[in-house]
Amino acid sequence: MECPAPPLDPAMESPAPLTRQELNRGVVALKRPNHTTNLYYLAREYLFLALAIGLPIAFFRWTRSLGYPLWVNLPGYLVSIFFIGAIQHRLSNLTHEAGHYALFKNRYMNELVSDLCCIFLLGATTQNYRVSHWGHHAYVNDPEKDPDLIRLKQHQEYDFPMAKGRFCLLYVILQMLPKQSLKYLWGRAKIAVLGINEGAFAETKPVYGSMPTTLLRIAYYSAGIALLTWQGWWIYLLLFWIVPIVTFYPLFMLLREIAHHTNVPDNSTYRNSRVFRPGWLEGFCIFPYGQAYHLPHHLFPSVPHYRLDKAHELAMRYPEYRNNTTICGGFFLSSPMDRQMPTVLDLLSQPA
Template structure:
């Protein structure tokens, strides 16, 4: 469960795995602060360019909330367990209609069986590499909202189908397709749409749609797919932790719009999954210093990662 122990000592791992309530709070505040700043930018300079920029920034921070919830699922966002669970649920998960507990339930199985037949996330990576035309179709569906609307309708249908059936709800937790939402959608929906409503109260009636729902249905879906492909698409079907996952190096623009909160260091995360996201660059440096660079699956940027998946 901790592949990094084959390459690093406990003296290396222990300080990297130290969690911090202050760091967790700053990350959550930063994520929501960027969302607020994007809306304020449009309020101060209302024009099509600032509206588009706000959608991109907010969509990327919705992914940021998912990333921070992911850290909470590993009990790595906050040192204090209660804060970790509360923030992972209320401040990160439910605002994007995601369920921390259900996500944790299956995600740890992904770590245990990465890129093997028992990996519940294998359906996200097994079809890569694919063709450029296939990727273009997927990206088009994401950016035009087709993927987001389809998933939203699926969530509603799932809730209606499972409502009141506790056994079916529990069984659905093991399904990666339903792992975010299956049993708390009745709570997540009011949070998600409540945020949109608050944004509309701040500005005009359509602001909540434009600056919360539209980013969720479009850019969030796109960068979520790009992240999933970069992490495991066209990697080895093996138990080799240096090759069955990919780290993608990212500059400031990519970190702003595609890969917030060090999510690009995915190989390092799989090496030691309970290391907080903000310490992953240091873990990357340690692995490189150990002379593992030539053995690690590292893409120089997201363009190169997409090329390996078929966008060449």
């Protein structure tokens, strides 16, 4: 089922239609990243992370001092690892920005901050991610060349459309079990951690080479091991990083990947992905940092996440984009203003 784009409001109807050349010229001004915007977003993620870890620890210490049983901490802990998994996903999406050299204007800053502050925390490197991700952009939804599609089919392959209940069982409930979760993580780790690529990949020149990256990783993880040992924080690493990384983090990653390209009408330029209108929680967990504007991202991959909404608004003045773009709500729910739109779950359950 394809959801046609909703009517533009009067403010958007007044500008004249654009040709593709005019659209491309208009997008050029949106492509330039800066050195400040993503520093704010990165600092905010670390604040979220500090709260998600610090609050349940403080609550545990308080309840223990009062003699409460350990189980009273369980609800708060589950909420904590839910949001930590979302933050891990959000950090990986800042590396997605770096993969397109859109995190910062300076490429060394782009690579170094992405490695040290985002993706090293998940065991991977920006360059390993980039070479595979560019292959996905070049051959989106090609069953023989798209590395993302190849990896997802190796994880679990089912035909769409799929009934909503069956989808929730297979891709949500069973996905949370260790077997499926670790299988999905291994598929991603082969690419982003070990640099093993299947399908097409881009021969991009590393920003600072494989040897400096290896030495940087050794120093980074050695310092981390030393700090954890010195402070006796290994239990915190297990409870507040490893547990969410094998539960909620892969769930959010998988749902986002499915939403972007599964059961689309066809693989043509304007119909191989979608634009989403999620509510705040799904926007935080599943569609962070421009992932709700995935079709314009594929058209204009150099546009930073904080300008993709403007790229979409501009593209809506181009008739071929406007007439073919699928705009839907969130994955399970839509934003309050877009309740009339079908959700991703609706689209996955009906013929494309």
